[in-house]
Amino acid sequence: MFAHQGRYSGWIEVVCGPMFSGKTEELIRRLKLVQIAKQRVQIFKPVIDDRYDEAYIMSHSAQRFECEPVSTAKEILDKIHDNTRVVGIDEAQFYSEEIADVAVKLANRGLRVILAGLDQDYKGRPFGSMPTLLALAESVLKLKAICKVCGGLASKTQRLTTDQGTVVVGSGEAYEARCRACFDPDLSVERAVPALPLSKKKKHEPELVKKAEASL
Numbered sequence: 001m002f003a004h005q006g007r008y009s010g011w012i013e014v015v016c017g018p019m020f021s022g023k024t025e026e027l028i029r030r031l032k033l034v035q036i037a038k039q040r041v042q043i044f045k046p047v048i049d050d051r052y053d054e055a056y057i058m059s060h061s062a063q064r065f066e067c068e069p070v071s072t073a074k075e076i077l078d079k080i081h082d083n084t085r086v087v088g089i090d091e092a093q094f095y096s097e098e099i100a101d102v103a104v105k106l107a108n109r110g111l112r113v114i115l116a117g118l119d120q121d122y123k124g125r126p127f128g129s130m131p132t133l134l135a136l137a138e139s140v141l142k143l144k145a146i147c148k149v150c151g152g153l154a155s156k157t158q159r160l161t162t163d164q165g166t167v168v169v170g171s172g173e174a175y176e177a178r179c180r181a182c183f184d185p186d187l188s189v190e191r192a193v194p195a196l197p198l199s200k201k202k203k204h205e206p207e208l209v210k211k212a213e214a215s216l
């Protein structure tokens, strides 16, 4: 927590990036440290994300942490206990715009609020209230995944199905991480169709892999 003018104040942290970039792992890492510090923590996830066990936030690497599923952002406010010091919120992009007010209210009450979520949707557009949360946060971490096409640094989530809804919950089979060069927001045919001919991909691969290794 922030020591500010002699008083302790809360703050907002955002962990963002594409699918598979380690947002949930990073959230779990921070929450484990909070537990070691013996601070009371509460974790929430939206019920829309029912890919895995309901009472846990779960990473693609099968790390998990107990949580409370909620249907709306306001429910988070209602569920906070008096002695809670830290609030973790996974899949923040799925909440309505009131998630930003909720995060601000909690931080103003002196709590540390850690939100993890997709910064962009499957078209590469800013996702839900994430832009607002990024603007309001004291701390922002943008993670990268590994591009499934070229092995470079991935900042985008490629949808591999023809479904047009913004929210299509799924993991391995429906989405993959891709770099800007290999990302195809208009992919509408077969899954895993490369956005660039193989010859072009080879050219940018070594440089991107080096960058990926340096910044992961």
Ligand code: ADP
Pocket: 017, 018, 019, 020, 021, 022, 023, 024, 025, 026, 058, 059, 060, 061, 144, 145, 146, 147, 148, 177
């Ligand atoms: P997120 O919450 O950002 O979707 P997770 O924390 O659930 O990510 O999972 C991150 C883990 O996913 C990595 O540590 C790694 O084991 C695995 N993984 C699978 N595919 C990829 C990929 N393309 N790039 C990076 N990590 C991947």
Ligand code: MG
Pocket: 023, 024, 025, 058, 059, 090, 091
């Ligand atoms: Mg996640």
